[in-house]
Amino acid sequence: xxxxxxxxxxxxxxxxxxxxxxxxxTHAGGCLQALAGYGxxxxxxxxxxxxxxxxxxxxxTDGSDQVLSGYMYSVGEEGGDxxxxxxxxxxxxxxxxxxxxxxxWRGQVRTVDENNNDRSLPGADQAAxxxxxxxGFAQALGDWRISGxxxxxxxxxxxxxxMACQE
Numbered sequence: 001x002x003x004x005x006x007x008x009x010x011x012x013x014x015x016x017x018x019x020x021x022x023x024x025x026t027h028a029g030g031c032l033q034a035l036a037g038y039g040x041x042x043x044x045x046x047x048x049x050x051x052x053x054x055x056x057x058x059x060x061t062d063g064s065d066q067v068l069s070g071y072m073y074s075v076g077e078e079g080g081d082x083x084x085x086x087x088x089x090x091x092x093x094x095x096x097x098x099x100x101x102x103x104x105w106r107g108q109v110r111t112v113d114e115n116n117n118d119r120s121l122p123g124a125d126q127a128a129x130x131x132x133x134x135x136g137f138a139q140a141l142g143d144w145r146i147s148g149x150x151x152x153x154x155x156x157x158x159x160x161x162x163m164a165c166q167e
Contacts, residue, residue, distance in 0.1 A: 031165035033121065036128035038160035045141065047132070047160055053124045059085055061141065061154060068104060072121065081121045083109045083134065087144065105140035109133070112159065132160045 034055060037048040044062040047070070049055055055072040070085045089102035111119045111129035122129055138156045145154060 031128040033126055033128045034124035035166040037164035038132050039163045040157045055124050081109045104144045105137050107135050130162050
């Protein structure tokens with residue numbers, strides 16, 4: 001089965017969200033962080049927050065029908081925010097080994113402002129950041145795709161840009 005043209009991925013992603021997505025009013029504080037959708041410039045990777053106060057999110061990639069689950073967590077005042085992206089983890093209580101098996105990436109999440117200064121991720125009810133930086137995420141995502149048999153490479157990217165907002 002041939003995958004859908006990639007320009008359809010944003011529409012498919014929108015259907016996965018709890019509410020409709022709009023592509024306008026994403027700048028100048030028009031979108032809450034909990035409702036923000038980010039992507040690479042070529043839209044091969046999409047990261048969409050699910051609207052929850054805990055800033056959980058989904059990740060979609062071009063050429064894959066799988067939706068990856070992501071969760072934010074705080075590592076203390078000095079440590080900032082980190083996230084974990086999982087693929088098909090078992091439900092309920094899991095062992096450390098089971099979690100390690102289904103973990104695609106774990107790392108720091110930060111934002112970059114217009115002056116290229118690092119910032120922490122805004123809270124769920126605050127204005128969405130324009131740019132997300134997930135250190136090491138591109139490489140981990142590429143490795144996961146290759147290990148799953150998907151030979152279509154993803155570009156290495158440094159950041160994800162705000163592209164959409166749920167209403």
